[in-house]
Amino acid sequence: MKSIVVYASRHGCTEKVAYLIRNILGDNTDLINIEKINLTNVDSYNNVIIGGSIHKGSIQESVQKFCSNNLDTLLRKNVGLFLCCAMEDKYEEQFNGAFPESLREKAIVKEYFGYEIDYERLGFFEKIIMKKVAGIRENKFKLNKENIERLAHFFDDK
Numbered sequence: 001m002k003s004i005v006v007y008a009s010r011h012g013c014t015e016k017v018a019y020l021i022r023n024i025l026g027d028n029t030d031l032i033n034i035e036k037i038n039l040t041n042v043d044s045y046n047n048v049i050i051g052g053s054i055h056k057g058s059i060q061e062s063v064q065k066f067c068s069n070n071l072d073t074l075l076r077k078n079v080g081l082f083l084c085c086a087m088e089d090k091y092e093e094q095f096n097g098a099f100p101e102s103l104r105e106k107a108i109v110k111e112y113f114g115y116e117i118d119y120e121r122l123g124f125f126e127k128i129i130m131k132k133v134a135g136i137r138e139n140k141f142k143l144n145k146e147n148i149e150r151l152a153h154f155f156d157d158k
């Protein structure tokens with residue numbers, strides 16, 4: 001069955017994850033960065049995996065718009081939802097704010113994928129926020145491969 005991973009990524013962490021999922025599911029799976037390309041044929045997919053990252057409390061607007069603009073169609077699909085974010089204690093709150101309630105209820109799998117902070121990729125103000133607000137002063141590579149694989153394998157037989 002046809003699958004697609006729809007994602008948005010600011011500094012490449014979520015993009016890395018999207019490619020990992022595609023590698024597990026195989027070349028028949030499409031991959032689209034919703035920040036750059038407007039997906040118009042959602043209905044031609046059976047499985048739609050949607051993810052983004054949290055910055056200053058919110059997921060990318062492009063992901064929010066994709067979900068709300070295609071909500072009726074998505075509610076008829078096998079949907080997987082995932083999030084990359086650093087504050088694990090706020091994960092649930094941030095996840096609930098990221099995706100519409102009906103989609104969260106309909107999703108067959110929802111996963112927290114961890115996060116990455118790579119100082120080489122951050123802008124000037126982002127570095128200040130990381131150091132002063134979040135207290136993170138060095139690179140962190142904390143992706144959860146187990147959760148990524150678990151989500152992907154939900155779609156093995158779909």
Ligand SMILES: Cc1cc2nc3c(=O)[nH]c(=O)nc-3n(C[C@H](O)[C@H](O)[C@H](O)COP(=O)(O)O)c2cc1C
Pocket residue numbers: 008009010011012013014015052053054055056057058084085086087088090094114115116117122126129130
């Ligand atoms: C400027 C900035 C703000 C962030 N704000 C949050 C936040 O509010 N909550 C959170 O859990 N993580 C926050 N993060 C962590 C990101 O969600 C994490 O680094 C994620 O892996 C980024 O993925 P991306 O590169 O795909 O955008 C922030 C990171 C940066 C650089």
